[in-house]
Structures are given as C-alpha cells and as structure tokens.
Amino acid sequence: MGGPSHVDRALSALRQLIFSGELLPGSDHLETELATRLNVSRTPIREAALQLQAQGLVEVRPRRGIRVVPVSAQDMRDIYDILTELESLAAARAAQACYSKQDLATLATAIRDMDDALTTSDLPAWAKADDQFHHELVRLGRNARLGQIVSVMRDQVRRARAATLFMRPKPTQSNTAHRNVYQAIAERDPVRAHDVHHAHRRQACETLVELLETHRLHGL
Amino acid sequence: MGGPSHVDRALSALRQLIFSGELLPGSDHLETELATRLNVSRTPIREAALQLQAQGLVEVRPRRGIRVVPVSAQDMRDIYDILTELESLAAARAAQACYSKQDLATLATAIRDMDDALTTSDLPAWAKADDQFHHELVRLGRNARLGQIVSVMRDQVRRARAATLFMRPKPTQSNTAHRNVYQAIAERDPVRAHDVHHAHRRQACETLVELLETHRLHGL
DNA sequence: GCACTGGATAATGTATACTTTAACGTATAC
DNA sequence: GTATACGTTAAAGTATACATTATCCAGTGC
Numbered sequence: 001m002g003g004p005s006h007v008d009r010a011l012s013a014l015r016q017l018i019f020s021g022e023l024l025p026g027s028d029h030l031e032t033e034l035a036t037r038l039n040v041s042r043t044p045i046r047e048a049a050l051q052l053q054a055q056g057l058v059e060v061r062p063r064r065g066i067r068v069v070p071v072s073a074q075d076m077r078d079i080y081d082i083l084t085e086l087e088s089l090a091a092a093r094a095a096q097a098c099y100s101k102q103d104l105a106t107l108a109t110a111i112r113d114m115d116d117a118l119t120t121s122d123l124p125a126w127a128k129a130d131d132q133f134h135h136e137l138v139r140l141g142r143n144a145r146l147g148q149i150v151s152v153m154r155d156q157v158r159r160a161r162a163a164t165l166f167m168r169p170k171p172t173q174s175n176t177a178h179r180n181v182y183q184a185i186a187e188r189d190p191v192r193a194h195d196v197h198h199a200h201r202r203q204a205c206e207t208l209v210e211l212l213e214t215h216r217l218h219g220l
Numbered sequence: 221m222g223g224p225s226h227v228d229r230a231l232s233a234l235r236q237l238i239f240s241g242e243l244l245p246g247s248d249h250l251e252t253e254l255a256t257r258l259n260v261s262r263t264p265i266r267e268a269a270l271q272l273q274a275q276g277l278v279e280v281r282p283r284r285g286i287r288v289v290p291v292s293a294q295d296m297r298d299i300y301d302i303l304t305e306l307e308s309l310a311a312a313r314a315a316q317a318c319y320s321k322q323d324l325a326t327l328a329t330a331i332r333d334m335d336d337a338l339t340t341s342d343l344p345a346w347a348k349a350d351d352q353f354h355h356e357l358v359r360l361g362r363n364a365r366l367g368q369i370v371s372v373m374r375d376q377v378r379r380a381r382a383a384t385l386f387m388r389p390k391p392t393q394s395n396t397a398h399r400n401v402y403q404a405i406a407e408r409d410p411v412r413a414h415d416v417h418h419a420h421r422r423q424a425c426e427t428l429v430e431l432l433e434t435h436r437l438h439g440l
Numbered sequence: 441g442c443a444c445t446g447g448a449t450a451a452t453g454t455a456t457a458c459t460t461t462a463a464c465g466t467a468t469a470c
Numbered sequence: 471g472t473a474t475a476c477g478t479t480a481a482a483g484t485a486t487a488c489a490t491t492a493t494c495c496a497g498t499g500c
Contacts, residue, residue: 047270062461062482085309143301226484261485262486284451
C-alpha cells in the first residue's frame, strides 16, 4: 500500500516547522533550500507550498521565496470574526440535529478534560481539550465545508495562542461557556447554542487581541 | 514583463471549462488528457489542479483522474449557510465602517444595474449586477480572508444558478432587499444590515434549493 | 463458474534537465 | 554624483525522463 507521498510528508514537515517557530513568520525560503532541508526535490516542495498557500500559512512569491505569512492583531480579529460566525452556526445546526446524549458524549468528554486540566493547571492539556471541544462542535454541525474553513482558521489562532497561553488568566469562563453550549445543544435550543457560543468566541477574541497588542506581538 | 504563467492559463482555462459545462460534474480527466488539451506539460496541470482542489471545484484522485466535483442540493444548502453568515457579517462590518455616500457609489451602481436589467428582463445582466453587488458588499466589509472564502462559495453557487436562472420568477425581491441593505449601511445600522441581508440570502437559498430538488438537478 | 495469482499496462509521483526571466551589480554617459 | 543601460546570475517556470504502483485482465486451480 502506498504510504504517504513526499508531498504529504513535506506538508506535515513544513506545518511542523511553521507551528514550532523554526520557520519564523515573515521569513522567506527558497524552494531549493527547503528541498535540500527535507531531502526531496523541488517538485514536492512546490506542490506542498501551493497547498499551504491555499491555507493561508505561506505565500509563494516568485523569485523572493516561500514566505511564512505573519499574522497581525488585525488579522487575528478578521480570523476570529470568521471563526465566531461559523462555529456559532455549527452550534445552532448541532442543536437542530436532535442528537442523543450518546452522540454528545465526545463533547462531554472534552469538557471534562478541560475541567481536569484546569484543576491541575495544565495549560497545554487545557488547550488541547479546548481544541477537541471546538472540533467536535463543528463536526456535529454536519457541514464538511464549514469544518474545513474553520480548521484553517483555527490553525492561525493556534499560532497566536501558543504565544499567549501562559500570559492569560485561568480560562474558567471558557469552561462555563462550553458547558452552556453543550446544554443548549442537548436541549435542542439552536438560538441559545448560537448566542452563547458567539459571545464566548467574541470574548476569547478580545482577550487574545488585547494580549497581542499590549505585548506588541505583531507578526506572529 | 512576465505574462501569465502556464499555471495561470491552465487555471482560467479549467475554470472556464468547468463553468461552461464542457467538463461535466462527476467526470474524470487524466492529467495527460488535460495537458494535451491545453497544450502544456503535466506540471502546470498538476499545479492548477491542486489549486482548484483547494477551491473545492475538483478532486484529484490518484490514478482515477481529476474529477469535477458534483454539487448536490444538500451541498448547496451547506454552501449557502456559510455564504449567508459571512456576507451578513460583512454587511454589518460595512455598516460600522462609517462609509461616505461616495464610498458606497459602487454599491448604488450595482443596484441601479440590477433595476435596469430587471426592466429589460435581461437575466444574465441581472445576475452579473447581482454578483457585483455582493462582491462590493464583501469588499466594504474589509476582511480579505472573508472575501476569499465568500468568493469560493460564490463560485459554487454560480454553477447552480446558471442552471436555474431561467426557471425563476423575476427576482424583484432581491432588488428590494439589496436596496434595504444599502440603506442600512448608509445609515450605519449594522444590525439591520446584517439581518436584512441574512434574510435575503436565506430566501435565495430556499428558492434555489427548491428548484434544484423539484427539477431533480442533482450533481451540478 | 468462481476466487486467486501474477504479470502487463498505464497513470501518477518524483527527480532532473532545461528555459525563461527578474533581480542585482557594474560600467558608462551625462 | 546620479541615473540609465547592460550583462550576470540565480531562482522560478516548464518539460521530460524515470521510478513507482494501482488497476485490469488473463490464466490457473479448484
């Protein structure tokens, strides 16, 4: 069976390099350089770069290199605007879908994991569980295209959150909000699910952008 | 100066072939076939196909060919859900942006063109002006990422609308709705701009999906 | 008749060679 | 000293050659 192709590996590797910060935001990288680095020819690099460009992670600029796009505070606002609307829509749709408690088990698990992480002050674990919750929420909304868009937006947010995770107050509110969204979905109340989640994301955006701006974290 | 590359031309050509229906939804096309057809090598075809895949217009399936993705009625609902939320958000943001009447001139022009097209019953012209209005609206919302997403979604809608344009009743309501959105933006009333546009798109979705389903137009 | 094996085939995945061209530096004219 | 023209160079764009491998079909065994 065909294992992952060189393009696939280049994609993962480049994502890894970007998220880990080894490829700094704003930095340019020639195709040849990356090809050498990943031990492949230019072809898979070019194809991977094209896909990353479509995801907004890099920008290919002829003769200047493949650029890791920096994300400003304003960009983050734009991204959150999209994320907020689409996730809230997913929440509403999930509430309309008449899920049983069993269907919502994964959501409940994510919430529990967040609580656990909070009591042990394990912020990375909290972030992971938080991602899990949002991912599940969108999945329950049953709109594959929406899921894809949201996941691209969430990648960007993740980059910024990594830089600010340890500056934040304990995210107690988030857990409460998630619990309320879960309740609304379980009770099949789309409007409440939508509104609660919307307010939650809006708040999260404010918190994040404020941190970015006060700490002068531009071009993440 | 560097004219458009082969990749650029392949992209336009393939889009043209898809939108014109020469490449039927659901049909598969080998890289070599398309390369011969467009008089280029496989390389630009592969790169173009990757970008079209990112836009959801084709699906590249190893050894089975590049497939023009068919769009079902349910797909169209999903697409409209996204479009509705994001365009409405753009409308709200546009209303918050304190634009002068001059800034809104292009919107007004689009509305006038729609009216003209309606009185002469020139439906293609109406569709074009309609696109223009929505495009302008989103531009005024000042969120580049949102603009990109919306434009991808609108491509899909365009495919379906082309098939149903002449089945519809005269789109008088649309013109009224657009006028109201324009008004709300001019009066800097984000909530009304949002809600009016939201209702408008929702209605459009219902109309379109109903046509698709009654006429059994699956896999457009 | 059916399932399985194995090889032929053809399409993709990848590397590489080649072409084109933008960017940079140098030299020259003024 | 500045600006323009020109040549060099290196990077991307493209074609192509090659390697890999899924698919199909014929043949075999049962």
